[in-house]
Amino acid sequence: MGGVPEGNGKVKRVDVGEAWTGVADCRQCMIRDAVLFAGLKEEDFSHFHRPIDQLVYHSGGRIYDSGDKAETLFTIRSGLVKLTQYLLDGTARIVRLLRKIDLFGLEVMIDDEYSHTATALRDTEVCRLPVDVVRRLSHANPLLFNELMSRWHQAMGTADRWITEFSTGSARDRVARLLLWLSEKEEDERCELFSCEDLGALLGLTTETASRTIAELKRKGFISEPRPNQFLCDTPNLRRLVGM
Amino acid sequence: MGGVPEGNGKVKRVDVGEAWTGVADCRQCMIRDAVLFAGLKEEDFSHFHRPIDQLVYHSGGRIYDSGDKAETLFTIRSGLVKLTQYLLDGTARIVRLLRKIDLFGLEVMIDDEYSHTATALRDTEVCRLPVDVVRRLSHANPLLFNELMSRWHQAMGTADRWITEFSTGSARDRVARLLLWLSEKEEDERCELFSCEDLGALLGLTTETASRTIAELKRKGFISEPRPNQFLCDTPNLRRLVGM
DNA sequence: CGCCCTGTTGATACGATTCAAATATCGTGG
DNA sequence: CCACGATATTTGAATCGTATCAACAGGGCG
Numbered sequence: 102m103g104g105v106p107e108g109n110g111k112v113k114r115v116d117v118g119e120a121w122t123g124v125a126d127c128r129q130c131m132i133r134d135a136v137l138f139a140g141l142k143e144e145d146f147s148h149f150h151r152p153i154d155q156l157v158y159h160s161g162g163r164i165y166d167s168g169d170k171a172e173t174l175f176t177i178r179s180g181l182v183k184l185t186q187y188l189l190d191g192t193a194r195i196v197r198l199l200r201k202i203d204l205f206g207l208e209v210m211i212d213d214e215y216s217h218t219a220t221a222l223r224d225t226e227v228c229r230l231p232v233d234v235v236r237r238l239s240h241a242n243p244l245l246f247n248e249l250m251s252r253w254h255q256a257m258g259t260a261d262r263w264i265t266e267f268s269t270g271s272a273r274d275r276v277a278r279l280l281l282w283l284s285e286k287e288e289d290e291r292c293e294l295f296s297c298e299d300l301g302a303l304l305g306l307t308t309e310t311a312s313r314t315i316a317e318l319k320r321k322g323f324i325s326e327p328r329p330n331q332f333l334c335d336t337p338n339l340r341r342l343v344g345m
Numbered sequence: 346m347g348g349v350p351e352g353n354g355k356v357k358r359v360d361v362g363e364a365w366t367g368v369a370d371c372r373q374c375m376i377r378d379a380v381l382f383a384g385l386k387e388e389d390f391s392h393f394h395r396p397i398d399q400l401v402y403h404s405g406g407r408i409y410d411s412g413d414k415a416e417t418l419f420t421i422r423s424g425l426v427k428l429t430q431y432l433l434d435g436t437a438r439i440v441r442l443l444r445k446i447d448l449f450g451l452e453v454m455i456d457d458e459y460s461h462t463a464t465a466l467r468d469t470e471v472c473r474l475p476v477d478v479v480r481r482l483s484h485a486n487p488l489l490f491n492e493l494m495s496r497w498h499q500a501m502g503t504a505d506r507w508i509t510e511f512s513t514g515s516a517r518d519r520v521a522r523l524l525l526w527l528s529e530k531e532e533d534e535r536c537e538l539f540s541c542e543d544l545g546a547l548l549g550l551t552t553e554t555a556s557r558t559i560a561e562l563k564r565k566g567f568i569s570e571p572r573p574n575q576f577l578c579d580t581p582n583l584r585r586l587v588g589m
Numbered sequence: 590c591g592c593c594c595t596g597t598t599g600a601t602a603c604g605a606t607t608c609a610a611a612t613a614t615c616g617t618g619g
Numbered sequence: 620c621c622a623c624g625a626t627a628t629t630t631g632a633a634t635c636g637t638a639t640c641a642a643c644a645g646g647g648c649g
Contacts, residue, residue: 186509190588194509211491211498216505243484247455253497254455260504261460265430265438268512269549272605297628305513310605312629329614344434516637541596551638556597 119162122226124152136176137204137230137252140244148237154229158221167218171209173229177201180225183299184217195303197259198222200286204252210236222295267304270343275304276314277343280324280334290334363406369397369472379446380420381474381496384488392481398473402465411462415453417473421445424469427543428461439547441503442466444530448496454480466539511548514587519548520558521587524568524578534578 127138128146138145155178158164164175164182175182177199184197184205196217199205208216209232239245266278279300283292294300300311318324323342325333371382372390382389399422402408408419408426419426421443428441428449440461443449452460453476483489510522523544527536538544544555562568567586569577 186505188509188513188588192513194513196505196508208498208501211495216502240487240490246484246490249494250497251455253494253501254452256501257452257497257504258460260501260508261430261440263508264440264504264512265432268508269432269436269438307606308628309607309630312627313605316629344432552596553598553639554637556595557637560597 119156119158119164122155122157124154127153132178132202136202136228137235137245137248140248141238141242145238145242145245148241149234151231151234153231153234156227156229158225158227160221160223160225162221162225164219164221164227165206165215167215169215171206171213171215171232173231174204174206174209174235175219175227175229176204178226178228180227181222181295182225182227183220183222183303185220185302186217193302194305195299196263197256198303207249207252207256210239210249222299223293272304272306272310272314273317274343275306276300276311276318277323277339279304280318280332281336281339281343281345284334284336290336292332292334293330294332363400363402363408366399366401366470369399371397376422376446380472381448381479381489381492384492385482385486389482389486389489392485393478395475395478397475397478400471400473402469402471404465404467404469406465406469408463408465408471409450409459411459413459415450415457415459415476417475418448418450418453418479419463419471419473421447421449422470422472424471425466425539426469426471427464427466427539427547429464429546430461437546438549439543440507441500442547448500451493451496451500454483454493466543467537516548516550516554516558517561518587519550520544520555520562521567521583523548524562524576525580525583525587525589528578528580534580536576536578537574538576 127133127141127149128143130136130138133139158180165171167185167187179201182199182203182205183195184199185193186196187193197205205219206215235245235249239249262282266282267275269275270278280292283294284290294315297308297311297315300306300315301308304311306314315324319326323335323339327333371377371385371393372387374380374382377383402424409415411429411431423445426443426447426449427439428443429437430440431437441449449463450459479489479493483493506526510526511519513519514522524536527538528534538559541552541555541559544550544559545552548555550558559568563570567579567583571577
C-alpha cells in the first residue's frame with residue numbers, strides 16, 4: 102500500500118512485469134468508496150477465501166495477453182492501462198484506456214479467457230480480484246450485482262465514445278478530443294501523453310500524423326509543454342475547436 | 346405473432362412508428378431458446394405482472410430517442426435496428442447494429458434514459474420488456490442474471506469490433522468487413538444493405554465514398570447484385586481482401 | 590407531371606500516409 | 620560521468636485516398 106512510483110511516462114525498464122506489493126485489506130482501502138466492493142457488508146468479507154493481491158506494473162508492463170486463461174479481474178488504484186485488440190492483418194488498435202478506480206478484465210465473469218491485451222502505460226498499481234470471489238459475492242449481494250451492471254454500462258459508454266470521438270473526424274479533432282478526455286479527470290488542465298505510436302493506435306492515425314498534430318496544436322497555442330510530457334491544455338479553446 | 350413484412354430496404358412509409366401486434370406468450374415463444382428468458386422456470390412467469398408487448402416498427406421507424414425516459418428494454422424477433430449517437434457538432438455515428446435475438450436498451454437496467462437513438466432499418470418485430478420485470482427476475486434467477494451479464498459481454502465485443510473493423514483502415518476494407526459481418530449470420534452469402542447515408546454513418550465515411558466503394562467492389566467481382574439491394578458476396582475473396 | 594430524395598459520377602482540393610532522413614532521447618556499458 | 624548505440628520523435632517531400640462541391644439520373648409520391 103506504499104507510495105506510487107511517479108509515472109512520468111518516460112520510465113522504461115527491462116524488468117517489466119509485475120511486483121507483488123502486499124495483500125489488500127479491502128476493509129481499510131483508501132479508495133473503497135469508489136471501488137467495486139463499496140457496497141459490501143462486514144459479513145461479506147468472510148467469503149474472501151483467498152487474499153486480494155496488490156501489484157505494481159511498470160510502464161510498458163504486460164498485465165495479460167488476449168487469449169490468456171482468465172481467473173482474475175483487476176481494479177486500478179493508480180496509473181494508466183491500455184487495452185489493445187489486434188486485427189488479423191496485424192494492425193493494433195487501442196480500444197480502451199483505464200484509470201484509477203476503473204475495472205478491467207470484466208469478461209472473465211463470462212468467458213474463460215481475456216479478450217484484449219492489457220498493458221500498463223505508466224507505472225500502475227492494481228488489485229487483483231479472483232473471479233470466483235466476485236461471482237459468489239455478486240449472487241449473494243444485490244449491491245455488488247448492481248455495481249457490476251453499472252460497470253458494464255460504464256464500459257459500454259466508453260466504448261461508444263471511442264467510436265464517436267476517437268474514430269471520427271480529422272486528426273486534429275481526434276487529438277483535441279483525446280486531450281480533453283485526458284484532462285477531464287484531472288484537477289487542473291494538465292495531462293501526460295504517451296508514445297506517438299500509442300497515440301496513433303488509439304486514434305486510428307500513423308505515428309507521424311500524431312506527432313505533427315501535437316506539434317500543430319502546440320504552435321497554435323492550444324497546448325503548451327512546460328516540462329517534457331507535461332501538457333497544459335487550453336480546454337475552452339480546445340472545446341471550441343471540436344465544437345463542444 | 347403473424348408474418349414479418351418483407352424488409353427489402355426500399356420500403357418507405359409515412360406511417361413510421363410502432364404497431365402493436367399482440368401480447369407475447371414467452372412460454373410458447375418460437376425463439377425462446379435463444380432469448381433472454383431462456384433460463385426461466387415455470388414459476389418465474391408468475392412474476393410477469395404486466396404483459397410483454399410485441400410490436401412492429403416499419404423501416405425508418407424511430408423506436409426511441411437518446412435521452413428519452415426509459416422503462417423498457419427490447420429484444421428483436423426479426424429485422425434490423427441501428428443505434429445512433431450524435432456528436433455535439435451534429436455529426437451522427439451509428440455505433441451498433443442489432444439483429445434477431447439481440448437485446449437493446451439494456452442501459453435502462455442502470456440508467457433512467459436511453460443513451461442512443463434506436464431506429465428500425467427494415468421492418469422489425471420486437472418484444473418490449475418492462476425493466477422492473479427484468480430487474481426483479483434477475484435478482485431471483487441466477488440463470489437470468491448470467492444471461493444478462495453475457496449480453497453485456499456480447500455488446501462489448503460488438504462495440505470493440507466496431508472500433509477495430511469498422512473504424513480502421515481504408516474505405517474498401519471497412520466496406521468489405523461490413524459485408525462480411527452482414528453475411529456472417531445469414532445461411533447463404535446474401536445480404537441486404539441500407540442507405541448510403543447509413544453506410545457512411547456506420548463506417549465513418551461520406552455517402553459518396555460509400556457509394557463509390559460499393560461500385561468498385563461490384564466492378565471487381567467481389568459482390569454482385571442479382572436483384573436490387575440483394576447482394577451476393579464472394580466471401581472467400583472478400584476475406585482475403587481484408588487479410589482475414 | 591413535376592418535385593424531392595437518394596444514389597451515382599466527375600473534377601478538384603485537402604489531408605493523411607508513406608518513405609526517407611535528421612534529430613532528440615534513453616539506457617547501457619566503458 | 621560521458622560516450623555510444625538503440626529507439627522514438629520530428630520534419631520534409633511526394634503520393635495516395637477521401638472529402639468536397641457540383642451536376643445528373645432514377646424512383647416514389649403528391
